[in-house]
Amino acid sequence: MDEPQIEAEPSEPRSIRQRVRSACKPCKDRKKRCNGENPCDTCIGFEYECYYVVSSRKRRKKDESVATRPDVPDHSSGSTFPTPAKLEKENHSEPIPPHNWVSREEYSGNAFPKILMGRLDPGQVDRPAIPWNLGMGQEPQGPKQDISRIVSLDQMLALVDVYFDTVHQVFGFINKQPFVDTIVHRWSGHSPPNSGDIVLSGVAALGSLFNAGCPPALRESIANFAKGLLETTNAHSSLEVAAWLLRTLYLRITSQPHAAWIASCTMMHTIQATDIGQISDSNVDGDIIDKERLVWVSRASNCFISREYGRPTVELETTLVSFPTSRPGDFTHDLVYMYQLLERLHPDKSYTAVDDEAEIAELSSFRSDSDGIILFKAHLGLILYRRLQSRSVTASVSSETVMSVISLGKDGVDAALRFAKRRQPWWHVANVTFQFVCMLLVIDTNTSLQHLGSAMNALQTVAEYFPSRSLSKALGFLRTLVKLTCDRKKAELDFLEESLKDKSRVTNLEQVGPVTGMARNEQRPSGGTFAPNLNSEDFINFDWDAFFKADIPVLDYSVIDP
Numbered sequence: 233m234d235e236p237q238i239e240a241e242p243s244e245p246r247s248i249r250q251r252v253r254s255a256c257k258p259c260k261d262r263k264k265r266c267n268g269e270n271p272c273d274t275c276i277g278f279e280y281e282c283y284y285v286v287s288s289r290k291r292r293k294k295d296e297s298v299a300t301r302p303d304v305p306d307h308s309s310g311s312t313f314p315t316p317a318k319l320e321k322e323n324h325s326e327p328i329p330p331h332n333w334v335s336r337e338e339y340s341g342n343a344f345p346k347i348l349m350g351r352l353d354p355g356q357v358d359r360p361a362i363p364w365n366l367g368m369g370q371e372p373q374g375p376k377q378d379i380s381r382i383v384s385l386d387q388m389l390a391l392v393d394v395y396f397d398t399v400h401q402v403f404g405f406i407n408k409q410p411f412v413d414t415i416v417h418r419w420s421g422h423s424p425p426n427s428g429d430i431v432l433s434g435v436a437a438l439g440s441l442f443n444a445g446c447p448p449a450l451r452e453s454i455a456n457f458a459k460g461l462l463e464t465t466n467a468h469s470s471l472e473v474a475a476w477l478l479r480t481l482y483l484r485i486t487s488q489p490h491a492a493w494i495a496s497c498t499m500m501h502t503i504q505a506t507d508i509g510q511i512s513d514s515n516v517d518g519d520i521i522d523k524e525r526l527v528w529v530s531r532a533s534n535c536f537i538s539r540e541y542g543r544p545t546v547e548l549e550t551t552l553v554s555f556p557t558s559r560p561g562d563f564t565h566d567l568v569y570m571y572q573l574l575e576r577l578h579p580d581k582s583y584t585a586v587d588d589e590a591e592i593a594e595l596s597s598f599r600s601d602s603d604g605i606i607l608f609k610a611h612l613g614l615i616l617y618r619r620l621q622s623r624s625v626t627a628s629v630s631s632e633t634v635m636s637v638i639s640l641g642k643d644g645v646d647a648a649l650r651f652a653k654r655r656q657p658w659w660h661v662a663n664v665t666f667q668f669v670c671m672l673l674v675i676d677t678n679t680s681l682q683h684l685g686s687a688m689n690a691l692q693t694v695a696e697y698f699p700s701r702s703l704s705k706a707l708g709f710l711r712t713l714v715k716l717t718c719d720r721k722k723a724e725l726d727f728l729e730e731s732l733k734d735k736s737r738v739t740n741l742e743q744v745g746p747v748t749g750m751a752r753n754e755q756r757p758s759g760g761t762f763a764p765n766l767n768s769e770d771f772i773n774f775d776w777d778a779f780f781k782a783d784i785p786v787l788d789y790s791v792i793d794p
Contacts, residue, residue, distance in 0.1 A: 256282045270507060271468050276427050283346065375460040378425055379433050382453050385419040388432075391439030391446070398442045398656055399481065402604040403533075404556075404564035405474065405525040406435070414520055427467040431520065433458035434478030441485055444655040455482065470508045470521045473499060477530050480537070484659045489541040496534040500546035503530060525556050525564060532571035536608070539574065539615055540663075563602040570595075570605075570612055577616070588620040589633045596636040603647040607660040610644020613637050614667045621674065634675060641668035642683060645690045652697040662703055665691045669710050673717055684714070 258280040259266035266272045271282030341362055383391070392415065396408055415432065417423055437458045440451040462475050476499035483492040508523050531548055538545040558565040577583050577591060595613055600606060617637045620629060645668055648661040669687045672680040688710065695703040 254284060257285050258282060269469055273427070276467060276469070281346075281349070375457050377457060379429050379436070379457060380419050380421075382457055383436060383450065385416070387450075388415055388419065388436060391436045391443060393439075394443045395435050395439035398604075398658075399438050401561060401602055402563050402567050402608070403477070403481065403529050404559070404562045405477070405522050405529050406431075407520055407522055411435075411520040427465065427469065427471050428520070430458070430461050430465050430467065430475035431471050431478065433461055434475050434482070437482050438478060441482070442656050455486075458482075468506050470506065470523050470526060473502050473506060473508060473530065474521050474526055476502055477526065477533060480533055484537065485657055489537070493537050493541050493543050496530075496537050497546050499530050500534050500548055503527060503548060524554055528556055528568045528571075529564060532567055535571055535574060536611070540611070563600060563605050566598075566600045566602065566605045567608065569598070570608055574612060574615070577619075585620055585623050585629075588616050588623070589630060592616050592620070592633050592636050592640075596640060603650050604658060606647040607644050607651075607658060607664055610640045610647070610664045610668070611660050613640035613644075614664065614671060617671060634677075634679070637671070638675075638680060638683060641671060641687075644668065645687055649690055649693060652694045655697060657698060662691070662694055662698070662706065665694060666706050666710065670713070673713060676717075688714070 254268060255266035256268075256270070256272050256275060258264075259272060259274050264274045266274055270284065271280075274280070275282035341364070345362060380388075389412070392412065396406075400406060400408070414428060418428075418432065433454060437451075437455045440446040440454050458475075458479070462472075462479055465472055465475070467475075476495060480492055480495040480499055483495050508527065527548070535545050537543075556565050556568055573591060573595065577587060592613060595609060595616070598609065600609070614637070617633075620633070641664070644660070644664040648658075648665050651658045651661045665687060669684065669691065672684050672687060691703075691707060691710070695707055
């Protein structure tokens with residue numbers, strides 16, 4: 233890119249960074265620039281303990297020129313950013329439980345050191361040195377390389393384009409233009425390695441997976457760099473949360489479910505540690521991370537992975553209530569909608585089969601143009617039907633629900649084939665197709681089994697585009713299940729055919745002895761009904777009801793008192 237584009241990038245963020253609501257205490261004492269985050273970039277770079285002091289002092293009166301500007305907010309509260317909790321309190325005057333660093337850390341070992349640092353001159357102490365242990369282990373070191381030395385600027389921009397055309401459409405929590413400007417600024421040599429590299433490398437790693445032309449060696453180098461940098465970072469900001477989300481998505485594609493679940497739980501705990509769930513500052517221009525969307529997408533990712541893997545989710549206390557707005561070409565709004573749909577039927581809540589069927593009907597009526605969302609729809613439909621099936625021992629599933637689930641599965645398989653033909657390894661491509669085959673076998677009706685062949689062929693096609701040992705084993709397992717189903721149905725068919733065979737042979741019936749009170753040749757019982765010839769083929773007019781009601785002494789058991 234030309235020089236003006238590179239030079240124009242840092243000027244706009246600087247003007248925006250100056251409009252922070254409050255600077256942290258270390259930056260105030262050292263008279264350093266503060267971006268208003270917790271922790272701020274300056275404290276991260278110098279490893280200061282970043283904290284904010286809420287001042288009760290009244291602000292001095294501004295001159296008339298400043299007072300006439302209605303767009304300048306009042307910062308006397310000392311809060312870094314306005315939160316939805318504050319807006320809710322102002323609108324409804326209802327008490328909201330505090331969720332802040334003070335209440336969260338008052339029991340920790342940081343409490344007294346911070347009190348002492350507040351009493352004394354903070355400029356004399358950068359950060360508290362607390363002996364959490366004996367310090368015998370060696371601190372892990374991050375990668376020595378620079379991300380700008382692993383991939384060129386052109387390669388990085390190409391990977392970013394792939395990421396925004398695929399993953400970002402469903403997991404939209406990065407502001408593209410500021411993000412691209414940061415990359416250009418970073419690769420131009422104007423900024424050294426910093427905490428933002430954990431997000432840059434995570435995006436590059438995912439972009440390399442969805443870029444079929446990316447060399448495997450380069451893909452591995454980027455992934456190893458991103459992993460090493462994230463595991464040794466100490467950012468404690470939304471950047472670290474975003475990096476863990478990117479890592480979760482990467483592991484969901486490439487690794488076992490346990491690894492992805494652990495990463496998603498770490499991501500959720502990082503949100504709790506950074507407190508970004510309590511600060512609504514996602515609309516600050518120039519930030520590469522949309523923090524409200526980041527929280528929503530993180531919660532959805534942890535929920536979907538946990539439900540699919542059969543593990544508990546990490547509950548997150550947050551005051552963020554704003555639903556992500558829809559944007560052109562961005563389907564994050566649809567993802568959050570399905571997350572909320574799944575959360576209605578939380579495992580800890582009471583629910584019935586009727587609730588599950590209602591959710592499946594609502595899901596079927598939902599429409600989206602994104603193949604990723606269509607796969608999520610199918611995935612969620614399979615989850616709901618599995619749970620419904622587990623509760624249907626005494627209650628039958630309606631035919632409408634079965635047809636809806638089959639339709640969701642078919643749409644998911646079609647979307648999986650489109651992903652496979654584009655060579656984009658969306659993680660539900662194989663999983664949804666596999667689970668759909670299993671569901672068809674469980675339903676086991678003519679309506680379901682007629683789709684079995686196309687579903688098996690779809691999984692075979694996916695395996696051809698993405699040859700792996702895992703898919704080969706999955707295909708072999710499904711073929712075994714289908715073969716066992718065929719054997720069972722053949723055995724059932726043999727039983728049915730056996731019952732239809734004509735066994736024409738003469739059966740010699742022993743003479744039935746005379747009934748007490750009746751002569752051998754007597755053809756009418758005491759009740760006066762007609763007793764037909766047992767060898768006769770004509771039983772049409774025989775009164776069976778009168779026959780079984782006849783007073784036959786041999787069936788008349790008397791009760792003997794002891």
